[in-house]
Amino acid sequence: MDPLTSNPLILKLEQFTKLSAEDKQVLNHVASEGVRQIGPRGDIIREGDRPQTLNLILSGWACRYKHLEDGRRQIISFILPGDLCDSHLFILRQMDHSIGSLTPVTFAQIPRRRVEEITLKYPRITQALSWDTLVSAAIQREWIVSLGQRDALERMAHLMCEIFLRLRGVGMTDGDSCDLPLTQAGLADAMGLSVVHVNRTLQELRATKLIALKGRTLTIPDLRALQDAAQFNPNYLHFEAEGRHLDANE
Amino acid sequence: MDPLTSNPLILKLEQFTKLSAEDKQVLNHVASEGVRQIGPRGDIIREGDRPQTLNLILSGWACRYKHLEDGRRQIISFILPGDLCDSHLFILRQMDHSIGSLTPVTFAQIPRRRVEEITLKYPRITQALSWDTLVSAAIQREWIVSLGQRDALERMAHLMCEIFLRLRGVGMTDGDSCDLPLTQAGLADAMGLSVVHVNRTLQELRATKLIALKGRTLTIPDLRALQDAAQFNPNYLHFEAEGRHLDANE
DNA sequence: CGGTCCCTTGACAGCCGTCAACTACCGTGG
DNA sequence: CCACGGTAGTTGACGGCTGTCAAGGGACCG
Numbered sequence: 197m198d199p200l201t202s203n204p205l206i207l208k209l210e211q212f213t214k215l216s217a218e219d220k221q222v223l224n225h226v227a228s229e230g231v232r233q234i235g236p237r238g239d240i241i242r243e244g245d246r247p248q249t250l251n252l253i254l255s256g257w258a259c260r261y262k263h264l265e266d267g268r269r270q271i272i273s274f275i276l277p278g279d280l281c282d283s284h285l286f287i288l289r290q291m292d293h294s295i296g297s298l299t300p301v302t303f304a305q306i307p308r309r310r311v312e313e314i315t316l317k318y319p320r321i322t323q324a325l326s327w328d329t330l331v332s333a334a335i336q337r338e339w340i341v342s343l344g345q346r347d348a349l350e351r352m353a354h355l356m357c358e359i360f361l362r363l364r365g366v367g368m369t370d371g372d373s374c375d376l377p378l379t380q381a382g383l384a385d386a387m388g389l390s391v392v393h394v395n396r397t398l399q400e401l402r403a404t405k406l407i408a409l410k411g412r413t414l415t416i417p418d419l420r421a422l423q424d425a426a427q428f429n430p431n432y433l434h435f436e437a438e439g440r441h442l443d444a445n446e
Numbered sequence: 447m448d449p450l451t452s453n454p455l456i457l458k459l460e461q462f463t464k465l466s467a468e469d470k471q472v473l474n475h476v477a478s479e480g481v482r483q484i485g486p487r488g489d490i491i492r493e494g495d496r497p498q499t500l501n502l503i504l505s506g507w508a509c510r511y512k513h514l515e516d517g518r519r520q521i522i523s524f525i526l527p528g529d530l531c532d533s534h535l536f537i538l539r540q541m542d543h544s545i546g547s548l549t550p551v552t553f554a555q556i557p558r559r560r561v562e563e564i565t566l567k568y569p570r571i572t573q574a575l576s577w578d579t580l581v582s583a584a585i586q587r588e589w590i591v592s593l594g595q596r597d598a599l600e601r602m603a604h605l606m607c608e609i610f611l612r613l614r615g616v617g618m619t620d621g622d623s624c625d626l627p628l629t630q631a632g633l634a635d636a637m638g639l640s641v642v643h644v645n646r647t648l649q650e651l652r653a654t655k656l657i658a659l660k661g662r663t664l665t666i667p668d669l670r671a672l673q674d675a676a677q678f679n680p681n682y683l684h685f686e687a688e689g690r691h692l693d694a695n696e
Numbered sequence: 697c698g699g700t701c702c703c704t705t706g707a708c709a710g711c712c713g714t715c716a717a718c719t720a721c722c723g724t725g726g
Numbered sequence: 727c728c729a730c731g732g733t734a735g736t737t738g739a740c741g742g743c744t745g746t747c748a749a750g751g752g753a754c755c756g
Contacts, residue, residue: 262591264677270594272587282583284576292584292682326534333532334542336586337522341512343593344520344638348744379702388594390745395704427514432542598712629734640713645736 203227204278204366205252209324211365211435219321222314227252230305240295240303241281247291249305251281256301257377261385262293271386273336274298274359278366280328299377327434334432343388346427348397351387353426356407360416361433376414453477454528454616455502459574461615461685469571472564477502480555490545490553491531497541499555501531506551507627511635512543521636523586524548524609528616530578549627577684584682593638596677598647601637603676606657610666611683626664 203224209215215223231254234240240258241247258275272293275281281295286308315322335358342351363374378386384394401407406422408415416422423430453474459465465473481504484490490508491497508525522543525531531545536558565572585608592601613624628636634644651657656672658665666672673680 260587262587264591264595266677268595270591272590282580284580287573287577288580288584288684289686290681292684293587323537327537330532330534330538333583333586334538336583336590337510337512337543339590340522340586340593341514341520343590344636345514345518380704381702386594391702392704392746393744396744399704427516431540434538434542436539630736631734641734642714642736643712646712649736 204254204276204368205280207366208278209321209328212327213320213324215320215324219318222318222321226306226310226314227254227304229310230307232303232305234297234301234303236297236299238297238301240297240301241291243291243294245291246289247281247285249307250285250311251295252304252306253277253279253281254302254304257298258295258301258303259298259382259386260293260295269385270388271382273332273339274386276359276362276366277368279332280325282329284329298382327436331432331434334434338432348387348389348393349400350426351389352383352394352397352401353406353422354428355383355387356401356414356416357419357423357426357428357430358433360414360419361430361435365433365435372417372419373413373415375412376409377412454504454526454618455530456528457616458528459571459578462577463570463574465570465574469568472568472571476556476560476564477504477554479560480557482553482555484547484551484553486547486549486551488547488551490547490551491541493541493544495541496539497531497535499557500535500561501545502554502556503527503529503531504552504554506553507548508545508551508553509548509632509636510543510545519635520638521632523582523589524636526609526612526616527618529582530575532579534579548632577686581682581684584684588682598637598639598643599650600676601639602633602644602647602651603656603672604678605633605637606651606664606666607669607673607676607678607680608683610664610669611680611685615683615685622667622669623663623665625662626659627662 203220205227206215206220206223209223230249240251243262253275255277258279258281260272260275260281261269262272263269275295285291338354338358342354346354359376360369360374363369368374380394380398381391383389383398384391387394389397398407398409402409404425405417406425408417422428453470455477456465456470456473459473480499490501493512503525505527508529508531510522510525510531511519512522513519525545535541588604588608592604596604609626610619610624613619618624630644630648631641633639633648634641637644639647648657648659652659654675655667656675658667672678
């Protein structure tokens with residue numbers, strides 16, 4: 197793969213804007229320093245920690261989550277390759293949630309100072325990162341809508357659409373299929389459902405041919421049909437084709 | 447009231463950092479230009495619009511919300527005096543949600559250019575606005591936890607705690623009471639519950655003396671008790687006393 | 697081959713939604 | 727003055743979506 201585009205962050209940001217060769221070089225550079233690995237079910241940052249680095253997920257799935265005192269857990273977002281664990285989080289004194297790995301994860305720890313340098317020197321990158329932050333916020337809002345208004349079937353269908361499109365944005369889909377390395381317990385924690393009900397809901401989606409799910413592979417034979425079942429409107433992902441046609445040097 | 451502190455945005459930001467007299471003057475200035483009024487149940491921005499200004503709520507309550515095609519509605523956040531309708535939203539091509547008024551609302555429309563000027567010239571304000579953005583995101587996350595994991599009673603109690611503390615931060619509480627200009631239908635749309643169930647839940651909270659609710663006035667006789675009932679942990683609001691002791695000129 | 701994790705299934709219960717009707721309150725207008 | 731309509735709040739009956747409990751099966755692994 198072309199080293200200038202293999203970085204999933206670059207692929208993602210180029211959905212919004214065109215980056216110059218120098219921009220890409222900078223992004224590849226930060227993605228190659230301070231690379232760490234962690235197994236599945238580990239914590240990358242824990243609630244209460246004071247973050248000092250910006251973490252960029254290079255491969256594997258992580259999630260943002262929060263525990264209640266009695267053990268209930270809610271997954272707040274899925275963090276996929278190319279995703280940052282919050283651009284400005286070190287302004288806050290301590291983490292109010294944790295970030296954990298769902299699979300083995302490779303990630304780059306970008307020092308705070310490095311982020312500040314880039315912010316000053318590369319306005320196009322900064323703007324692209326702002327776009328990314330806003331899209332993340334939009335995804336959070338859509339989850340609130342799902343949890344508040346959609347029933348189990350719609351909610352699950354909606355999540356499948358979202359994950360598929362997000363993965364497609366970083367080149368991690370294969371036709372109408374993608375990897376889905378989540379257990380049903382993980383889905384349950386994300387969707388605010390019980391494991392048993394997740395199981396029944398998945399079976400219903402399979403029975404109606406809206407999805408196929410074998411092992412860790414999700415297949416969506418008819419994306420439009422799945423979107424309809426979920427009342428899924430992709431606007432909130434803000435794939436703004438617009439910016440991609442700009443010249444990177446403007 | 448002292449004109450230098452009457453601006454609710456200043457009150458809010460000073461929970462995070464100390465602002466200089468010049469900072470406050472700038473903030474007061476932007477809050478006095480382009481002031482608009484709107485009645486209850488109006489829209490300030492609508493889904494699909496392209497935002498060109500940054501709106502600052504000066505008085506009244508607004509909310510961010512989203513409709514599904516079949517008419518269901520989810521309120522995504524409450525926007526209180528001193529709140530901004532997203533600092534960088536004009537990076538996106540179009541709104542993916544709407545912002546509407548719940549009461550008569552006074553707000554200032556700050557032109558995009560003005561925001562960019564301030565970003566360049568007043569780093570302390572910029573940092574404080576970043577803090578505000580991060581806190582807003584933390585509130586969104588906590589709503590996801592509430593909607594996913596908390597039952598109706600906990601969810602309602604949690605919301606009451608959050609609203610009370612947010613209002614207290616901008617000086618809009620009176621002892622253990624505050625204004626709560628929401629109908630039960632509004633609460634229902636925010637909490638993902640039916641109006642009927644909101645009604646029953648409020649009665650239970652009243653019966654157990656956790657809240658008193660007369661007309662538009664919410665009273666919390668024992669905040670600690672209400673917090674316990676909700677499993678409410680105020681960390682996510684990030685009232686970082688830390689910054690407040692810094693000298694504004696450092 | 698025993699253990700663990702994950703998935704699956706059935707029975708049952710409960711939280712919460714829907715439907716419907718009723719009350720209270722308020723401002724308007726006849 | 728009262729009639730009227732509209733909004734908001736309240737209550738009861740009923741049903742269903744979803745949770746809980748419990749048990750069993752398959753895959754993988756030490």
